[in-house]
Amino acid sequence: MAKKFIFLKVAFFLMLFISFGAGWAGAQDITPALQQEFVDAKAAIEAAQKAQAEKYSLEPLKKAQDLLITADNAKAFKDPVKFAQASRLARVYAELAKAIAEIKLEEEKLAATQEELQKAKDEIERMKKAQ
Amino acid sequence: MDKEIHLVRKISFFFFLGLIVFLPMMVLAGETPTMVIEEAKFAIDQARKAGAEQKAYDDLSAAKSWLARAEKEYEDARSFFSRMSTSKTQKAKDDEIIYLASMAKIKAIIAENKAKKDALLKDLQDTRKDLADYQGTIAVLKKNLEEAQKAKEIQAKAEAERALNRRVEVAIQTGE
Numbered sequence: 001m002a003k004k005f006i007f008l009k010v011a012f013f014l015m016l017f018i019s020f021g022a023g024w025a026g027a028q029d030i031t032p033a034l035q036q037e038f039v040d041a042k043a044a045i046e047a048a049q050k051a052q053a054e055k056y057s058l059e060p061l062k063k064a065q066d067l068l069i070t071a072d073n074a075k076a077f078k079d080p081v082k083f084a085q086a087s088r089l090a091r092v093y094a095e096l097a098k099a100i101a102e103i104k105l106e107e108e109k110l111a112a113t114q115e116e117l118q119k120a121k122d123e124i125e126r127m128k129k130a131q
Numbered sequence: 132m133d134k135e136i137h138l139v140r141k142i143s144f145f146f147f148l149g150l151i152v153f154l155p156m157m158v159l160a161g162e163t164p165t166m167v168i169e170e171a172k173f174a175i176d177q178a179r180k181a182g183a184e185q186k187a188y189d190d191l192s193a194a195k196s197w198l199a200r201a202e203k204e205y206e207d208a209r210s211f212f213s214r215m216s217t218s219k220t221q222k223a224k225d226d227e228i229i230y231l232a233s234m235a236k237i238k239a240i241i242a243e244n245k246a247k248k249d250a251l252l253k254d255l256q257d258t259r260k261d262l263a264d265y266q267g268t269i270a271v272l273k274k275n276l277e278e279a280q281k282a283k284e285i286q287a288k289a290e291a292e293r294a295l296n297r298r299v300e301v302a303i304q305t306g307e
Contacts, residue, residue, distance in 0.1 A: 085230045092237040099244040106251045113258045120265035127272040131279070 030080055037087040038071055044094035048101065057100035064093035164205055164225050167232035171198050174239035183242035186249040190242035197235035204228045 045064050053061040071086035175194050183191040207213060208224040216224075 089230065089233060089237075092234060092241070096237050096241050096244070099241050099248070103244050103248045103251060106248060106255060110251060110255045110258060113255060113262055117258060117262045117265060120262060120269060123269055124265060124272065127269070127276060131272075131276065 029078065030075055030083055034080055034084050034087070037084060037091070038068075038075075041068055041071070041087045041090035041094065044091045044098070048094045048098040051098045051101040052105065053094075053097040053101040055101070056104040057097040060093045060100065061097040064090045064097060067093060162229055164201075164208070164228035164232065167229050167236065168198070168201055168205060171201065171232045171235035171239060174236045174243070178239045178243035178246065181243045181246040182250065183239075183246040185246075187242040187245035190238055190245060194235045194238035194242060197231055197238060201228050201231035201235055204231060 041064070045061070045068065048057075048061055048064065067086045067090035071083050071090060074080075074082035074086055171194070175191070175198065178187070178191055178194065204224065205228050208221070208228060213221070213224065
């Protein structure tokens with residue numbers, strides 16, 4: 001009976017130790033490397049804003065900003081997995097916003113140049129007739 | 132006839148019942164790992180078609196790598212032991228797969244955009260070159276027109292002088 005009791009006690013403490021261990025592993029701190037991912041995401045959002053993403057690609061930019069807030073919340077809850085995922089997603093969404101903004105800017109430039117080209121062609125036609 | 136109408140009504144009733152029961156569940160399901168993986172595959176395919184293999188190789192490679200990780204996680208999640216795990220663990224696994232596949236999808240869209248931008252820049256360069264050529268032609272034509280105008284003016288002046296001379300000669304001859 002006493003042996004059985006000791007065995008139960010050991011089993012109980014073992015369970016307690018495992019659950020504490022698991023809890024400790026789950027509540028790991030945000031490492032400097034993960035913190036860097038967050039900083040990179042912030043920088044990517046700033047770069048997208050500089051590329052006029054607010055004008056040309058608001059949706060992915062907004063998504064990136066929302067994800068940055070999610071990452072910040074995950075940091076407050078000491079959730080490194082969520083923090084890393086949200087930071088990385090924020091960075092790629094910001095990169096996407098920048099890429100779309102850049103392409104739209106070039107499209108505008110192309111449209112303006114094509115319009116100018118058409119005007120030049122019309123001018124040549126007019127001059128040829130005048131000669 | 133009545134029997135047929137009854138049957139149609141019965142089928143319609145069950146169809147709408149099914150719609151009412153399953154539609155909210157389908158809507159609630161939202162993003163699933165399979166769905167996001169398929170979207171990522173499609174995005175990679177689109178990027179390839181846009182020429183990302185040559186023009187945005189790094190981004191396309193990153194997209195493929197994220198997709199490979201997502202598919203591996205998906206396979207692991209569908210193994211016998213994973214299916215024995217708690218629903219919380221399975222949810223965490225699904226979230227991880229969705230995250231990996233989303234990274235693949237976005238990277239592929241970035242690659243596609245970069246490839247398209249490259250083609251667009253080439254177009255812009257060609258159009259600018261054409262414009263410069265046409266502007267050169269305009270300058271030459273303008274110069275020709277101006278010269279023609281000057282020649283016309285000189286000719287008109289000479290004719291006027293000749294006419295005056297003729298009148299003077301006539302006046303001298305007639306003694307007026």
